[in-house]
Amino acid sequence: MQTKANIQSIAPYQPGVWKEGAVKLASNENPLGSAPQALAAVQAKLSALNLYPDGGCARLRAALAEHYGKTPEYFLPGNGSDEIFHFITAAFVRPGEQVLTSTVTFSEYTFAARLFAGTVEYAPLADGKFQLAEIAKRVTPQTRVVFLANPNNPTGTYFTAAEFADFLRQIPEEVMVVSDEAYAEYVTAADYPDSLGLLERHKNLLITRTFSKIYGLAGLRVGYVMANPEVIAYLNKTREPFNVNALAQTAAAAALGDQEFVQKSRVNNEAGKKYLYAEFTRLGLKYFPTEANFIFVYIGQDCVAAFQKLMDKGVTVRPLKSFGISDALRVTIGTPEQNQKFIAALQEIL
Amino acid sequence: MQTKANIQSIAPYQPGVWKEGAVKLASNENPLGSAPQALAAVQAKLSALNLYPDGGCARLRAALAEHYGKTPEYFLPGNGSDEIFHFITAAFVRPGEQVLTSTVTFSEYTFAARLFAGTVEYAPLADGKFQLAEIAKRVTPQTRVVFLANPNNPTGTYFTAAEFADFLRQIPEEVMVVSDEAYAEYVTAADYPDSLGLLERHKNLLITRTFSKIYGLAGLRVGYVMANPEVIAYLNKTREPFNVNALAQTAAAAALGDQEFVQKSRVNNEAGKKYLYAEFTRLGLKYFPTEANFIFVYIGQDCVAAFQKLMDKGVTVRPLKSFGISDALRVTIGTPEQNQKFIAALQEIL
Numbered sequence: 001m002q003t004k005a006n007i008q009s010i011a012p013y014q015p016g017v018w019k020e021g022a023v024k025l026a027s028n029e030n031p032l033g034s035a036p037q038a039l040a041a042v043q044a045k046l047s048a049l050n051l052y053p054d055g056g057c058a059r060l061r062a063a064l065a066e067h068y069g070k071t072p073e074y075f076l077p078g079n080g081s082d083e084i085f086h087f088i089t090a091a092f093v094r095p096g097e098q099v100l101t102s103t104v105t106f107s108e109y110t111f112a113a114r115l116f117a118g119t120v121e122y123a124p125l126a127d128g129k130f131q132l133a134e135i136a137k138r139v140t141p142q143t144r145v146v147f148l149a150n151p152n153n154p155t156g157t158y159f160t161a162a163e164f165a166d167f168l169r170q171i172p173e174e175v176m177v178v179s180d181e182a183y184a185e186y187v188t189a190a191d192y193p194d195s196l197g198l199l200e201r202h203k204n205l206l207i208t209r210t211f212s213k214i215y216g217l218a219g220l221r222v223g224y225v226m227a228n229p230e231v232i233a234y235l236n237k238t239r240e241p242f243n244v245n246a247l248a249q250t251a252a253a254a255a256l257g258d259q260e261f262v263q264k265s266r267v268n269n270e271a272g273k274k275y276l277y278a279e280f281t282r283l284g285l286k287y288f289p290t291e292a293n294f295i296f297v298y299i300g301q302d303c304v305a306a307f308q309k310l311m312d313k314g315v316t317v318r319p320l321k322s323f324g325i326s327d328a329l330r331v332t333i334g335t336p337e338q339n340q341k342f343i344a345a346l347q348e349i350l
Numbered sequence: 351m352q353t354k355a356n357i358q359s360i361a362p363y364q365p366g367v368w369k370e371g372a373v374k375l376a377s378n379e380n381p382l383g384s385a386p387q388a389l390a391a392v393q394a395k396l397s398a399l400n401l402y403p404d405g406g407c408a409r410l411r412a413a414l415a416e417h418y419g420k421t422p423e424y425f426l427p428g429n430g431s432d433e434i435f436h437f438i439t440a441a442f443v444r445p446g447e448q449v450l451t452s453t454v455t456f457s458e459y460t461f462a463a464r465l466f467a468g469t470v471e472y473a474p475l476a477d478g479k480f481q482l483a484e485i486a487k488r489v490t491p492q493t494r495v496v497f498l499a500n501p502n503n504p505t506g507t508y509f510t511a512a513e514f515a516d517f518l519r520q521i522p523e524e525v526m527v528v529s530d531e532a533y534a535e536y537v538t539a540a541d542y543p544d545s546l547g548l549l550e551r552h553k554n555l556l557i558t559r560t561f562s563k564i565y566g567l568a569g570l571r572v573g574y575v576m577a578n579p580e581v582i583a584y585l586n587k588t589r590e591p592f593n594v595n596a597l598a599q600t601a602a603a604a605a606l607g608d609q610e611f612v613q614k615s616r617v618n619n620e621a622g623k624k625y626l627y628a629e630f631t632r633l634g635l636k637y638f639p640t641e642a643n644f645i646f647v648y649i650g651q652d653c654v655a656a657f658q659k660l661m662d663k664g665v666t667v668r669p670l671k672s673f674g675i676s677d678a679l680r681v682t683i684g685t686p687e688q689n690q691k692f693i694a695a696l697q698e699i700l
Contacts, residue, residue, distance in 0.1 A: 218592075
């Protein structure tokens with residue numbers, strides 16, 4: 001077997017671990033379940049699973065277009081945002097060319113770069129935040145794609161509209177800029193970027209979002225990218241014909257209509273956030289204020305050992321060792337009951 | 351936007367066209383629907399769609415292992431076989447290196463090669479059959495992967511166990527040989543290869559199969575590759591963490607237990623095959639005897655025009671122009687009623 005060095009260099013992804021029956025606060029899933037309108041739509045579609053999905057995702061693209069007030073040509077769905085990231089590196093990165101991102105962020109940007117034999121350069125995070133100026137400084141003629149997570153996973157921090165506009169002005173137009181907004185629907189900060197409004201001015205901007213988080217459809221796998229129609233048409237060439245399964249398409253289109261569920265999820269998240277902030281403060285733990293549905297919290301001890309001890313107490317969270325942090329956990333904001341169970345367990349192990 | 355030549359060269363896939371209400375015999379789907387045990391399993395799983403799928407597909411791999419009498423390390427599921435093909439080119443093909451296949455076969459082998467900037471060399475088909483000797487002759491030091499379809503799509507023909515064994519002996523062990531067996535469960539020929547039995551001797555052999563065809567789960571997207579554990583472990587590095595959705599995993603594992611549905615599908619296919627052979631003979635049309643759930647038939651006229659005329663009469667089939675054939679159709683073997691409707695329409699347009 002003749003292997004390729006770029007593929008050999010890929011480390012296997014470490015998914016959130018879950019023990020049957022445990023409270024799972026490890027993977028930033030929606031603790032309220034799935035959007036009910038999505039589930040009803042799935043139910044109605046089960047009799048046609050012998051048929052291939054619509055390869056063009058026409059109905060879902062139309063629903064996204066309506067939701068955002070754009071035309072369908074601005075949208076391309078994928079088998080989760082993960083697949084979108086590799087559409088992007090397939091389309092823009094040749095072997096040896098550069099992908100630029102930050103330390104302490106989502107690992108799939110690096111995976112997507114490696115898959116196409118790209119190199120990856122990281123600007124350091126500071127105070128849990130993407131340092132856009134540091135990233136801009138690192139752009140070279142070899143840079144093809146910049147991946148930004150806003151809010152960032154695992155820190156939950158964000159960059160502002162002004163910061164983003166400033167950044168985009170500094171980036172050459174032939175460098176593609178990806179704003180990964182998987183958690184955008186949870187954001188409450190008033191100065192969070194309206195990135196969709198920047199698309200017309202910045203033809204090199206790509207925005208990714210997902211149905212895995214607030215819509216509660218992680219199990220079905222569906223994310224999407226928004227960009228100018230020429231970019232979308234080009235990315236579409238990198239896509240397998242039937243990449244988004246039929247139930248995912250149906251569920252996602254229906255979920256967009258279920259803003260009642262979205263609102264309920266936001267309310268739960270805000271209440272949980274407030275509770276967890278107060279408890280962390282009471283316990284003397286430093287955390288980053290979050291715009292997402294999870295919190296990055298320093299625990300003053302080895303995170304892998306703490307993770308194990310919490311799991312023994314029936315709560316699973318994400319130790320951040322694989323993100324390069326030894327003494328912090330990422331905990332998903334759950335239901336009030338789940339949050340209380342987590343705090344009770346955490347208190348016991350501190 | 352700086353594009354890549356290999357991506358620009360990708361022509362969009364032409365999916366089977368379907369008009370609402372028409373008889374669809376265009377995409378080799380199972381006309382009897384989905385395996386009932388798969389549907390029951392899906393139903394039971396709908397309440398957990400907010401959770402990520404098992405990235406490791408543990409239950410499905412265990413079910414495949416039991417079904418085939420191997421260990422789970424021999425199996426890797428994908429988002430349809432389509433995704434498996436790009437795992438293979440990601441893992442083995444560098445820019446400029448060669449993928450080898452036949453003319454008049456499934457287009458996704460070419461897509462997978464182009465995605466990773468590989469070149470594609472085609473040996474000519476003869477009498478609708480893969481010419482293994484011609485393929486073997488074309489192997490060069492630049493050849494990394496050979497894609498074989500057995501049975502072949504769109505001709506339905508197959509190569510025998512003796513032919514395959516002879517071919518494998520001629521191929522250098524550093525060239526990976528893919529036997530795409532999407533339609534294997536429909537095969538009735540006694541001398542069809544037992545490719546699984548060849549895995550121990552040929553470490554460079556990969557076998558792909560799917561749940562989209564006889565199991566009736568095309569809408570859910572799940573295929574798999576069988577190979578030696580070292581090959582599987584290496585391919586696994588090219589995989590996104592959650593590539594197979596939760597319902598697909600559940601349905602596929604349950605479908606393997608539904609051999610009653612498989613048997614019923616085989617019986618329907620054999621009856622339809624016999625009927626269509628007789629009708630084609632009566633109409634004076636040449637066809638290739640098939641080992642799959644579709645038939646390649648020459649119609650003595652332009653296939654795209656014929657396709658359109660048949661669609662106007664409420665039947666959709668696949669014109670083979672995109673496969674490079676101007677005067678033939680590929681028709682899926684349907685239910686008796688669908689087959690009759692197709693023949694009635696065909697007779698009218700001849």
